[in-house]
Amino acid sequence: MTLPKTKGLAARAKASITIVDIARLAGVNPSTVSRALSGSPAVTPQTRARIAEIARESGYVANHNARMLRSRKANQILVIVPNIAAFSHPDVILGIEEALEEHNIGVIVGSTKGSEEREVALARQLITGTADGLILLNGRLPSELGELPQYTRRIVAISRPVANPAIAFVGIDNEKAAIEATQYLLSLGRNRILHMGGPEQSPIFTARAQGYRNAMRQAGLHEHSEVQHLCSFDISAGREAMRTILSRRHLPDAILCASDELAFGAIQVAKEGRIKVPEQIAFIGFDNHPVGEAFSPALTTISVPRRRLGFLGAQTLLRLIEEDREISEPQLLSYELLVRASCGRGTGPSADPR
Template sequence: MITIKDIAARLQVSPSTVGRALANDPRISATTKQKVNEVADEMGYVANLAARMMRGVSSNLVGLVLPDIRNGFYATIAHALSKCLQGAGYQLALSETDDDRMVELQSIRELASANVAGIIIVPTAKPHRETVRLLKLSPHVQLLRRHAAIGDQWFGIDDTQAIFEATRHLVELGHRRIGYIGGTDDLPTGSARLKGYHKALPGGESADPALVQLGAPGDPEFGLNAIRRLLSLSKRPTAIVAGSVQMTQGILEELTTQGLRAPDDLSVVGFGDELGFRWWGPGLTTVGLPVHDLATACGLWFVHQIRQNSGSPAPYTSISPATLILRGSTRKQGTAAKTSARAAVRGATV
């Protein structure tokens, strides 16, 4: 294995000079740094992370802790952050929690032990107190979800407004029995989206409790079973709003299985704009999320914070608006009513 001493011998300089050049020490000239890095690359030098950690030097790794990489929403975030960080000389280290607080704690412990440069986290509903303590030892920022105990640096989406716009669209089309299938309100995103749904109901009306189905936002099976329950009601909804990407997937799967068509049998507004959503039926009306731009903004801001190396960064919040994308899966209730008899027959088989 090539060492710093090997590079120093090749350049006929001291090992300390090589070490400082590789660490981008300001005491070393730009010319020397360039020569050292060129020779290091030529000789195939790989930095010894363990040795750097013993000297208290942060690695060039940035941890990303999120619930589920299988969700296209989070995959896009990971990809955008990876590209953003690479451009700044950092590498992304990915951890999945499956929204389990103990898995989350283990991930944070491993990242802390690797002396990462910082951590970007989509936190679980109730992070362990040890998770909170460890996060405060490293630069960190919350993404999408926010917990006051973790800190005041957060990049997110206006979840309340997103679902408000989706529900109001259906209200303006004449729908009154509007079902909502979303995440539980123990998550800040779930609570905010549910608030948007209730806020959009006409005249401040309270929704029929039977029309609101709440579960794990990352579980398409819940979405599938929830739409079954709503369709089996004696007074079924005429429209549905989804509150997560994977619940939307479950809803669409079940509607397709039952042979129900939007908007003939039911108007549907999804959440997120996965590639297949625009091709489903007549095209899914859905809440478009600024995922790539949000992740890139978060990454650029975080790199700046790491380089500033400020012990107690000032509170910072960035909220990005969602956009309602209108396609063919929604229409006026009066028009949809023409096929209600056929829909009711299909619903009886659920």
């Protein structure tokens, strides 16, 4: 028998073919394949033989993944992070561990390091049954799993939503948080507010930018709004962006930064340029970095409940595994605007023409 050409998993790696792939090749439902491979008499001998031949030629291995997922026999959950060194991840992972340890379930943490190949390799732990479920902190659904919709009920995204609406999401309302932060700056008399944003392709940074724009529009300052989407959201990106801002003839009197690290870098350069913070330029960040309170001046920021996000995300994943269903509505936790010295009352628009 010659198998038809296939895409996705079967084309890339025969060993990873699934019941869904076999069903597609045989022109039957996945449930029929499952019954045929288990020897059920409910399937005709001819169909059973055809399915068995397809499975054999495709290299299918019945490793009881689905049964393992339902029963949590692996007793391990995989957490995928983009960078293991990021300051925000330990609190989230701690919350995940707290939710899982009472069920005697372990946590495997894997860092993608920006590599799609690494991402796919990690995702295969869910496919092979090494992990019972997957928690994403990187905002990306591995391509390997995008071709296997039966696994979406075993995945939860925390903090960063993924493009697939079937994936459960636990986070905060970033747009609303940015509105509140911008409105606070407006309440201080600031009206030349700039938004220093992160990568435009990120749903988080897009939402924060939209919240800023909404607040400026509501204040009648839409034509004065300005968003700078940067390629990164670290300290060096903040420093570089602030150097460009300081080269202008007119400066903003406040900057809403999409991350605390952007704010740290921007404030450093502002102070090097003899700009008084917050008297001339006020700053608000995002994420409540541990350094923020000790920074000079202490950074006003949006505090994200990272540990609670991890705990609820893990609880949600357990519920998905037990009930084998989707949770399509995002679960949004409350955030807090922590007012510190970096956005004091100031004197409103400040920068004289240079």
